[in-house]
Amino acid sequence: MQGQAPSKWRQNVVFGGMIFLIVALGGRLWHMRIVYGQRAEEMAHRQQNHVIPIPARVGSIYAVAHNRPVLLAASKQAPTCFVDPSLVDDYAIADISEDIGKLLGIHHMEVHDAIIRRGDKRYAPIKKNPHREISLNQLAMLRALKNRAIGIEYQWVRGYPCGDLAGSVLGFRMRDGRPGGGLELSLDRYLEATNGKRELVVDAARRAVSIVPGKSVAPRDGNHVYLCLDAVIQGYLQEALAQTVAKHGGFKTWATGVVIDPNTGRVLAMSSAPGFDPNATDRSGIEATNRAVIMPFEPGSVVKPLFAAAAVSEGLVTWDTMIFCENGCYRPPRGGRITDHGQSYGMKSVTDGVVLSINTLMAKLGGMIGNSGLHGWVSKFGFGRKTGIRLPGEERGLIRPLARWDTYSTPRVPFGQEMAVTSLQLAMAFGAVANDGLLLKPRLVESIVSPQGKVLYTAKTEVVHRVFTPTVSQQCRRVMQQVVERGTGKKCRMDKWTSFGKTGTAQIAGPNGMGYADGAYTGSFVGGAPVEKPKLLCVISVYWPNRSKGYYGGTVAAPYVKQVLQQSLTYMKTPPDKGVGIASVAD
Amino acid sequence: MRLCFIIACMVAIGVGVVHLRKRADIAKHELLGLNAEHRRLRRDADPLELELGHLMNPKAVAERAKAMNIDLNAAPVRLAGPADETPRRNGRATN
Structure with a gap:
């Protein structure tokens, strides 16, 4: 029996299918590289890279007494507390508010309100004082709670250890670090600091794999002024x-x-x-x-x-x-x-x-x-x-x-x-x-x-x-x-x-x-x-x-x-x- | 025989490169760890500097001196007797 030649239409279907596949793949490639390319690259960069900010310190101001410097103004990183509301179940808000309130010495309802108010965000700052600063003891106790929803972050706070000594001459810095008057303002170009950063390549678990060469910037602390x-x-x-x-x-x-x-x-x-x-x-x-x-x-x-x-x-x-x-x-x-x-x-x-x-x-x-x-x-x-x-x-x-x-x-x-x-x-x-x-x-x-x-x-x-x-x-x-x-x-x-x-x-x-x-x-x-x-x-x-x-x-x-x-x-x-x-x- | 030697050398080079890469990675991680430690130490040291500033505030020093009945402007106390004699070198007081 003589073999039958494959029908023409089958050849056409297979050929057409392959063409379609190639076109579809080409289209997808075009879409990924041209249309979606930049976003995809950014996403990959975000997922693979991690930037660690390296905070720099504003310069200090010193007076003199008995021929020795006396610190008049200096900056420190003060620990502050925040809660990630997305990690707190509704029924647990009261408990976490009670715990934080007791440790920080503030009313638990204030903490409760802070969490509820920013329920749709991932960051609810807990205000203890205008600077939100908490003590090292409180920091240790908060950490001992081992609650993932409670976060600690550090903020620069300007301190004036001599209180009102030469206060009107020194001026002050606002909460965001900008100078608000006095020598803090007039000497800001000497005192100001430039933050640095280090960029890392990380794995899926965000563990550092290597440092991205040429992307790190060293922090530059401010200069110290002696009056x-x-x-x-x-x-x-x-x-x-x-x-x-x-x-x-x-x-x-x-x-x-x-x-x-x-x-x-x-x-x-x-x-x-x-x-x-x-x-x-x-x-x-x-x-x-x-x-x-x-x-x-x-x-x-x-x-x-x-x-x-x-x-x-x-x-x-x-x-x-x-x-x-x-x-x-x-x-x-x-x-x-x-x-x-x-x-x-x-x-x-x-x-x-x-x-x-x-x-x-x-x-x-x-x-x-x-x-x-x-x-x-x-x-x-x-x-x-x-x-x-x-x-x-x-x-x-x-x-x-x-x-x-x-x-x-x-x-x-x-x-x-x-x-x-x-x-x-x-x-x-x-x-x-x-x-x-x-x-x-x-x-x-x-x-x-x-x-x-x-x-x-x-x-x-x-x-x-x-x-x-x-x-x-x-x-x-x-x-x-x-x-x-x-x-x-x-x-x-x-x-x-x-x-x-x-x-x-x-x-x-x-x-x-x-x-x-x-x-x-x-x-x-x-x-x-x-x-x-x-x-x-x-x-x-x-x-x-x-x-x-x-x-x-x-x-x-x-x-x-x-x-x-x-x-x-x-x-x-x-x-x-x-x-x-x-x-x-x-x- | 010569080929075996070349292959062995290449394997050794390969192993060496891998080893060096590994050491470099370890060093980079140690560097990151040290950087993190440095940041942590500075975070701890800055408040201590301010605390020291509080303690060395002349007003606070004066108050503490007053509480301890010490006159900060007084001349150093001179002890009577042999204890007051300063050691001399070449006939000149060393103090």
């Missing part, structure tokens, strides 16, 4: 400010203080009261701002020695030149009326004009210098422009342009009216008196050091310009010493050290900018010690003290400047330069 601030002197200043506000304060009172080393421009302490603790969660108040650099005020008589020294520098007078004080009431040409607040002075020397704080005498000196000269001197003292300290929001103060100064300005500027300055500007201007005539740039940052210990920046003393000759500066200090010995600043007289200073009691401008508010004053005192080679200069200003509790600079500020200077000089082991106590040192 000039002396934590001990800062503590003395804050204590003094708190005391004066408590004793003389009223409803609107605040106080600022600055202590500098006049020879280097180092800011050793800077604060304002009421104080501010950067660890606090509510940082919205005005307390969080550094009033010593952002709040200009009319300085009043405290600037008299500067303008008297200016007149001496110009050769218009000497310290012994006698000037008639118009018996306490002077009417300069088209300049209104200047009084000495009830005092009646006749012929007085320029020295007495400063020591007894005579307005009429200073007004006459203003007339001799003239508006143009006065404006030049104001600028020389550094008023009306920023000092250049690395703090955000620094105010330049208020000095009107020369064109807007009139015949009223001439007699008033020399006793501190028609201008507004910050405490720091005042301190730096008197620094020129203390350091034999140089206006220095203030500095807060002493050095910046990398995490590996490499010094990236070291501060140097920067001279802005010369203000007075050394002779005039020394003479001015001796005149200011008399203010303390026999003048308005007697409350700053110390037993062991000679000191110099000047009081100031200025009226506060009225609410509409016209005239002065009734019964509102700023009491200030600037003082330094020892007189021959000043090591410290301190300015304290008390804004709007309670009038019934004293408001003169000699009352609300001078005793506290004395307290700060005395404590600080003792701490710095400065040898006494007055008779009392010298013998004991020799012993």
